[in-house]
Amino acid sequence: MRIAVIGAGGVGGYFGARLAAAGHDVTFVARGRHLEAIRRSGLLVRSPLGDVRTPPSSAVADIGELGPTDLVIVAVKLWDTEDIALRLSSADLGDPHVLSLQNGVHKDLILRRHLGEERVLGGTCFISAFIEEPGVVVHNNTLQKIIVGPYLAAQTTMSEAVHTAFRDAAIDTEPSTDIEKVIWEKFVFLVGLSATTAAVRRPIGVVRSNDRTRVLLSEVMQEATEVARASGVKLDETFVQTQMDFCDTLPATMTSSMHNDLEKGNRLELPWLSGGVVDLAEQLGIAVPRNRTVADILAPYIEGDSSPSM
Known part of the structure; x- marks a missing residue:
């Protein structure tokens, strides 16, 4: 699966790196010194469950640099959601589904307003991870859980595929029939x-x-x-x-x-x-x-x- 991760902090960095290690084509959208470090040495995730490192080619500076994508994972701070939604709506990514791992109940309302209800899957995550230094994400303990589910019946097949991708990446993953x-x-x-x-x-x-x-x-x-x-x-x-x-x-x-x-x-x-x-x-x-x-x-x-x- 071709996956774009918007935000390479604790949440996006950890789950994106696990998906990359499982063989998925993962590209991070990052910025600043964190982006520079990833481009030099890849993104290193330190975890009690085992360390992983992505290749230096795994990060870009802007959504516009992404190619055709099957899934977009949004993992930025909540105040950036509106801007990310607008940029995704104008980007030439094909017709990917979008999964937000942000906190709160407003995130998907914003994404659905700009991208359409049929493209936005429901999801949430449970993890303690943070950027220790540019290019390095630390996972604090063994908790790393994602719950994902469709908002619409037509999203069931894609939701199941996303669930499988996380599960096969050794992430504790649970499907939900009532994700809201x-x-x-x-x-x-x-x-x-x-x-x-x-x-x-x-x-x-x-x-x-x-x-x-x-x-x-x-x-x-x-x-x-x-x-x-x-x-x-x-x-x-x-x-x-x-x-x-x-x-x-x-x-x-x-x-x-x-x-x-x-x-x-x-x-x-x-x-x-x-x-x-x-x-x-x-x-x-x-x-x-x-x-x-x-x-x-x-x-x-x-x-x-x-x-x-x-």
Whole structure:
């Protein structure tokens, strides 16, 4: 399969390299020093499951440099989704299907708006990986899971082919017949984790052990769950409690990428997490005061700030 991976960071770099090692024709779209390093020595992925390295020819600087493609994997930050969708819509790639491994529930809405519903598959991933230095991606543990599924019946054959490609690359892969529900389930959890750890500026262990911030965590997820149900997604009545129980099993030091970005002064994905819950709730006529408060508290840091604690 001819595969283009847009974004060669932790997610795109890891899964793209695994697919390349399994024999697929994989090309990364990267930039900056990361791109330069890949062009010199290939992309190196260090993992407890075994290291892999792609050839130096595996990266380009722009979507326009890609040739005919069967599958496009989108793995960029959420704020780049609109631009990527526009560039894909005008690129001469044939008629590839597109699979986003980004977080959130807005990603596929944006891609489908620009590329058409029939081209966008549903998917989500579970992994901890990051760029250690230009040209090097580190996989933190053995978790590397992808869930993929069709939005439309006509996408079933391609969705099955993508599932097979990931599975044959020794990636833990699961097909889904209700991918929208799977994406929303992950979204609700991420909204709770990111909202509370960023607002409190402490890891999940602190959040869950304090009575008031534990309630905050539960209510943030409850609001997101209510938005999901109002959007037609059938989440179980016990879903929030199940997520709270899951949070109790997490390492006390675990935190969210948004908390890390806040502490580092990086740009935040807030508009697509708690801010995204607020936007969707407004469209549906639902009150989400907890998520709105979090979005308001963190609003000054959306574009990045070198001293968020001041």
